[in-house]
Amino acid sequence: MAAVDLTALCFAEAVPFAVTNGNSQNAPGGTFHVDRPGDRWGFQFVSRPYRVEPEGAEFQALFDDAEKHGGLFRVHQPGFDPGAPGTPVVASTTSAGKLVPLTGLNPNYPIRRRQFVSFVVGGQRFLDRVMEEVVAGADGTAMLRLKNLLRVTLPAGTLAELADPKIEGSVTFSSPSSWQVNRLTTFAFTVTEDR
Template identity: 35%
Template sequence: MAALVLPTRPAPSSMTPRPISSRNEQRPASQGPVNRYMRPGTRWAWDITLAPQSYVASLEWDDLLSESDTVIMKIYQPGLDTGAPGSPLIDGANQIGRTLNLKGLTPGYVFRKGQWISFPVLGQLFAYKVRTLTTVAGDGQVALPLLTLLRLPPANNAVVDVAQPRAEGFATVDPQSLEVGTDRLVRLRFTLEERE
């Protein structure tokens, strides 16, 4: 299975992320507290709408119709300047939990709450959101709190995409969006869902 890289133009007119939770929720049969237990496995899906484009231009997006391959797309963060994070790498193998140790960052770099990062695990990109505002230490290291648990432990020294994070997953195209309108434009809508 290959990962197909989608075009970066046109940028989406909307890209709405939503978590697909793996948490365990316990609700009592009678009155009592509801409990939620976090488990590894929560992944992300993005509902994406592209700006109207000509039929010919829309053909560049035909990789979305692949039945077996995953696609890779830039995660757009409008208005967020990711700055100069340095050359971030995973700092240590076998990491689990909601904290990711990184090295090789620009000292003093600030991760914003809700900022996206991505990195490969076993040849597949995984995307995560930062849980709280966090500043990199003077040695370029940081213990970065994540919104969700790590799904699989990343390899030591794996490259982390901070400046331009990307998502990888299967695409599902809204079949009605493939219609060419009377104005001869295609309004493409699809969902990209991480596969693990």
Template identity: 30%
Template sequence: MVALILPTSPAPSSMTPRPISSRNEQRPASSGPVNRYMQPGTRWAWDIELPPMTYVRSLEWDDLLSEADTVVMKIHQPGLDIGSPGSPLIDGANQIGRTLNLKGLTPAYAFRKGQWISFPVLGQLFAYKVRTATVVESDGTVALPLLTLLRLPPANNAVVDVAEPKAEGFATVDTSSLQVSVDRFVRLRFTLEERE
């Protein structure tokens, strides 16, 4: 399987993330509390709409039609000034849970709540959201709280993309959006869903 890199332009006119939860939820048959138990496996999907483009330009996005390969796309965070995060790396192997230890960051770099990061595990990119605002220590390390549990433990020293996080997954195209309208423009809509 090959990961196909999608164009970075045009930027989406909308990119709506939604978690695909793996939590275990217990609801009593009668009255009583609902309980939720987190477990690894929650992944993300993005519903994406691109601005109108000419048919010729839309051909650059034909990788979305691949049936067997995943696609990689930049996660757009409009208006978010990423700043200078440094050269972040995973700090320690076999990490699990909702906290990710990183090193190589710019001291005092401030992660925002909801900011995206991504990193590879076994050759596949995984995307996560930061759970709470967190500031990097003076030695460039941080224990970064994540919104969801780590799905697989990353390798020590794996590169973490903070400046331009990316999503990898299978694409499902809204086939009605492939229509070339009377104004000769294509209005492409698709869903990108992480595969694990």
């Protein structure tokens, strides 16, 4: 079964965190980080309050499935307007490294440093963050430098979600959702990419 779509859930709080596969090495003069494929993202989320009935009960039913099959959530970037990037896709098959060529962008579209992007490969989302600002050329192309090494091969034509990035992964509740006297409930949970 595919990840459960919970993109309609609105958040009061979202805390991104890196899940690293690399390690630190000691060297004369200091310590340095060794990049290894497999670094990925997680988020700690707290939803906005929902009425227990009907919205809270509907979301709880979806979460029951998401705990077994994983969940799909929007990555909101408060205060940031991604604008209209066009329909960006990976320009050529990219299997390693941190550089990803894009095409299909609107001419002169500015991709911001620290902007999240998700790539859809075989129906699964892979989230990452852009590490340097770049402006698309007049031909709608740009080269992204990502924070993490690629975890999967990105075939040419892979969708790059810049305007509405999403995270997909395992769902773990931080605490059970309570049914408050005012008939409201919230959901506090963590989503961690599986691969």
